[in-house]
Amino acid sequence: xxxxxxxxxxxxxxxxxxxxxxxxxxxxxxxxxxxxxxxxxxxxxxxxxxxxxxxxxxxxxxxxxxxxxxxxxxxxxxxxxxxxxxxxxxxxxxxxxxxxxxxxxxxxxxxxxxxxxxxxxxxxxxxxxxxxxxxxxxxxxxxxxxxxxxxxxxxxxxxxxxxxxxxxxxxxxxxxxxxxxxxxxxxxxxxxxxxxxxxxx
Amino acid sequence: xxxxxxxxxxxxxxxxxxxxxxxxxxxxxxxxxxxxxxxxxxxxxxxxxxxxxxxxxxxxxxxxxxxxxxxxxxxxxxxxxxxxxxxxxxxxxxxxxxxxxxxxxxxxxxxxxxxxxxxxxxxxxxxxxxxxxxxxxxxxxxxxxxxxxxxxxxxxxxxxxxxxxxxxxxxxxxxxxxxxxxxxxxxxxxxxxxxxxxxxx
Numbered sequence: 001x002x003x004x005x006x007x008x009x010x011x012x013x014x015x016x017x018x019x020x021x022x023x024x025x026x027x028x029x030x031x032x033x034x035x036x037x038x039x040x041x042x043x044x045x046x047x048x049x050x051x052x053x054x055x056x057x058x059x060x061x062x063x064x065x066x067x068x069x070x071x072x073x074x075x076x077x078x079x080x081x082x083x084x085x086x087x088x089x090x091x092x093x094x095x096x097x098x099x100x101x102x103x104x105x106x107x108x109x110x111x112x113x114x115x116x117x118x119x120x121x122x123x124x125x126x127x128x129x130x131x132x133x134x135x136x137x138x139x140x141x142x143x144x145x146x147x148x149x150x151x152x153x154x155x156x157x158x159x160x161x162x163x164x165x166x167x168x169x170x171x172x173x174x175x176x177x178x179x180x181x182x183x184x185x186x187x188x189x190x191x192x193x194x195x196x197x198x199x200x201x
Numbered sequence: 202x203x204x205x206x207x208x209x210x211x212x213x214x215x216x217x218x219x220x221x222x223x224x225x226x227x228x229x230x231x232x233x234x235x236x237x238x239x240x241x242x243x244x245x246x247x248x249x250x251x252x253x254x255x256x257x258x259x260x261x262x263x264x265x266x267x268x269x270x271x272x273x274x275x276x277x278x279x280x281x282x283x284x285x286x287x288x289x290x291x292x293x294x295x296x297x298x299x300x301x302x303x304x305x306x307x308x309x310x311x312x313x314x315x316x317x318x319x320x321x322x323x324x325x326x327x328x329x330x331x332x333x334x335x336x337x338x339x340x341x342x343x344x345x346x347x348x349x350x351x352x353x354x355x356x357x358x359x360x361x362x363x364x365x366x367x368x369x370x371x372x373x374x375x376x377x378x379x380x381x382x383x384x385x386x387x388x389x390x391x392x393x394x395x396x397x398x399x400x401x402x
Contacts (some may be wrong), residue, residue, distance in 0.1 A: 009346035014215045018344065019245040019337070039395055044220040046392040049339065051353045053390045059399040067402035105391060128332045128353065128374065135336020136220070138250065143219065145210035152252045152329065163402075173329065189254045190306060191247040194240055198260040201268035201364075 018142050023188075025147040025180025028086045033063070033146065033178055038088070041140055041177075048136035052114075053105045056098035056126040057133035058169045060091040070162055075174070076153035086149065086176035091159060092137060094130035096122065097168040130172045137175060147180035219343050224389075226348040226381025229287045234264070234347065234379055239289070242341055242378075249337035251330040253315075254306045257299035258334035259370045261292040271363055276375070277354035287350065287377035292360060293338060295331035297323065298369040331373045338376060348381035 010018070038061050046055065062071050062083075071091070072083040083089050099115035099122060115122040138148045152173045159171045211219070239262050247256065263272050263284075272292070273284040284290050300316035300323060316323040339349045353374045360372045 010211070010215050010218060010344045014211050015245065015344060017211060019248045019341065022248070024250045035401060038399070038401060042395050042399055044216065046398075047220045047223070048336065049225045049349070049351055051351075053392075055393055055398075057398065061399065061401045063401055101393065105393070107390075108387075125353070127328065131329050131332030132336040132339075132351075135249065135333040136340065138333075139337065139340050140220065143211045143216060148250070150250055150252075150333075152326070186309075189308075191254075192256055192302065192306070194243050197247075197256075197258065198239070198243055198262065200236060200239060200262040200264055 017145075018139050022142050022147070023180070023185050025149045025176070025178075026082050026185065027181045027183035028082075028147075028149075028176065029179040029181055031087060031179045033088045037144065037146070041137070041144060041146075044140035044143060045133060045136045048133060048140075050129040050132060051125060052102065052109075052111045054098050054102060054111070054125060054129055055105055055133070056094040057130040057137075057172075058093045058095050060093070060163055062089045062091060063087065071159070071174070074155045074158040074162060075151065079151045079153045079174075082149055082151065082176055083174075087178040089174055089176045090137070091163055091171055091174050092130065092134050093160075093164060093169040093171045094126040095167075095169050096126055098122075098126055127172065134173055134175065141175075141177045146177045149176035149180065151175065218346075219340050223343050223348070224381070224386050226350045226377070226379075227283050227386065228382045228384035229283075229348075229350075229377065230380040230382055232288060232380045234289045238345065238347070242338070242345060242347075245341035245344060246334060246337045249334060249341075251333060252326060253303065253310075253312045255299050255303060255312075255326060255330055256306055256334070257295040257327040258331040258338075258373075259294045259296050260338075261294070261364055263290045263292060264288065272360070272375070275356045275359040275363060276352065280352045280354050280375075283350055283352065283377055284375075288379040290375055290377045291338070292364055292372055292375050293331065293335050294361075294365060294370040294372045295327040296368075296370050297327055299323075299327055328373065335374055335376065342376075342378045347378045350377035350381065352376065 102111040141148045273281045303312040342349045
């Protein structure tokens with residue numbers, strides 16, 4: 001066993017911050033989220049693993065009143081007030097032409113060719129891996145002491161047209177970040193038990 | 202600002218463990234991963250947010266030699282040795298009928314009806330949210346001091362038929378967990394810079 005070394009596990013406070021005590025937020029304190037925080041957040045997210053390092057996620061951080069209203073007009077009626085009160089809402093998309101960057105991102109194989117002529121495989125890979133990256137995003141935000149409020153209730157075609165026009169990016173989900181308040185937070189909803197969803201073979 | 206309270210951010214060691222120094226592993230020490238660890242892992246993963254708490258991910262933890270060979274036979278030639286050497290490889294799937302649990306998981310709305318007659322929406326929701334949960338899984342494993350080796354190179358139809366026959370579950374990705382060795386670890390691959398993938402609006 002000399003070839004490996006146990007990495008230290010996170011302490012209980014960190015596990016609470018990431019998973020056990022964290023809550024999806026629906027209302028937000030006005031405390032702003034500055035550029036440096038957004039850069040630090042991305043610098044964590046970008047290190048999470050993706051298939052062949054394909055890194056398909058793209059991010060728009062909606063922070064001005066003007067951009068916020070453009071987004072709020074295109075989300076579901078229950079999500080609009082959340083977007084309006086959040087200091088930042090990230091639009092997390094995926095570049096359908098992510099594979100054009102693979103010669104640089106994964107230089108030791110011709111990974112671009114795995115996707116360039118297989119649109120269904122490219123679409124599935126972009127969607128799966130940008131969703132993984134959204135998972136990293138939520139937990140990276142919590143790592144930095146921010147709360148997260150992910151949402152998938154919005155007019156995708158409308159958000160795509162409003163924010164990604166002229167690009168090859170499509171929206172996957174949106175996620176508010178900032179310092180949440182307790183307003184509207186659900187009592188903790190139940191989760192499925194291990195034996196309902198998992199088996200050890 | 203009295204309505205909110207800053208959660209403590211994780212310390213630098215924790216950020217290294219989760220994001221900055223963690224590496225995808227391709228070879229594994231024989232150290233086993235016991236049942237208690239798998240339950241603790243799931244107890245973290247299950248708390249991560251999903252849309253309407255839909256929780257579509259399902260998990261098979263492949264740990265016996267017999268199950269490992271069945272899986273190794275259905276993954277790409279480059280992934281087979283990784284599966285064979287890993288103490289556990291999780292098959293992470295999604296239940297295409299996840300919405301049947303929504304009356305229990307999201308009791309304050311008729312969320313089942315949003316999906317039950319909209320197979321495309323159900324499929325997209327299952328895939329997006331089980332991928333988010335896979336992101337939580339990778340980071341939860343790291344939180345516990347395990348390494349992770351996610352893979353999407355496998356025969357999906359073959360894995361589905363071999364492991365999920367008679368269920369409504371389909372495979373999303375697989376992920377080895379355990380204590381990785383440095384064998385075959387790539388030099389750190391480049392990442393896209395903030396300005397290439399993000400904008401602040």
